[in-house]
Amino acid sequence: MTTPDITLYTYGTQNGVKVSVVLEELGIPYKVKQVELGKREQYEPWYLKINPNGKIPTIVDHSKEDFSVFESTAIAIYLCENYDPEEKLLPKNDPKLRSQVIQWVMFETSGIAPAQGQSNFYCRYLPEKIPFAINNCAKEIKRLYGVMNKSLEGKEYLVGNKFTLADAMSYPMIRGHFFSGVESIDEFPNLKAWVERIDTRPATQKGLNVPVPDKMKEYRENPEKLEEFEKLIQSFFKEKQT
Structure with a gap:
């Protein structure tokens, strides 16, 4: 099995952490690049080259000629098929x-x-x-x-x-x-x-x-933090509509 050399491009969302959970459960070493969604970094040309949909997460597998994979489900299956010889997360022979x-x-x-x-x-x-x-x-x-x-x-x-x-x-x-x-x-x-x-x-x-706590x-533990987040994201949506 090829030694993995993977960069994960992500953000701390419910969808983003799915891939980091899989990477950790499989014990795969990886580097992390936080994509700044608030700054619309996901739409910059360099990112669209590896993920034409402009979403997170994405991985680039440098050990396989910088092969990029986007969509969390596709990434998870790819990781299991290439780096899960013990079938920890995805059976292969049954x-x-x-x-x-x-x-x-x-x-x-x-x-x-x-x-x-x-x-x-x-x-x-x-x-x-x-x-x-x-x-x-x-x-x-x-x-x-x-x-x-x-x-x-x-x-x-x-x-x-x-x-x-x-x-x-x-x-x-x-x-x-x-x-x-x-x-x-x-x-x-x-x-x-x-x-x-x-x-x-x-x-x-x-x-x-x-990539963040x-x-x-x-x-859940700090409702005031949730309220702060709501106000921030709501202001972001208002800006998009203007």
């Missing part, structure tokens, strides 16, 4: 287990991430609150949480009763449920226990603090 992991990864990509992303917009970013939109987003998030809660019944993790990419990709989003308008997940005991279980994983926790933890 087609059924591999499919199950990928199914849950896609469930997060097509369901949880967009649902919570949209809810973040209505709950936190948009200066004018629209109750119908906020309630509708929360309803869909809870539906998705219900699917996971039922699937976790009698299990510690989603697939094979071990921590895999299926868990690693969903956890950064679900732990921030309060940020997305779902204040409590007490009604989903299996899911809540799953979150608490992953909370104890040192590698995952390290990944959550890349864990923002979700800060916002």
Whole structure:
């Protein structure tokens, strides 16, 4: 296996930390470049060369001729396929287990991430609150949480009763449920226990603090910090509209 030489371009968002969590869980050495979203650095020509979509995260694999990969799910799968010989996060030799992991990864990509992303917009970013939109987003998030809660019944993790990419990709989003308008997940005991279980994983926790200290933890523990962030991001959206 090629010795990895990877640069991670990211920011401390729920989506951004997914890749640093995977890198840490796999024990892959990497360098970090924080992309300054507030300064619109993601739209600068140098960044668009490695990520034409102008989003974070992105990796550049210097050990493979500076091969760049964008989109968090695509990056996670790439890392597992190239640098997970022990099959820590993604099975390779068991087609059924591999499919199950990928199914849950896609469930997060097509369901949880967009649902919570949209809810973040209505709950936190948009200066004018629209109750119908906020309630509708929360309803869909809870539906998705219900699917996971039922699937976790009698299990510690989603697939094979071990921590895999299926868990690693969903956890950064679900732990921030309060940020997305779902204040409590007490009604989903299996899911809540799953979150608490992953909370104890040192590698995952390290990944959550890349490239800056864990923002979700800060916002949960300090509501005034969350309020400050809301005001900042709302002013940013107002500027964009003028």
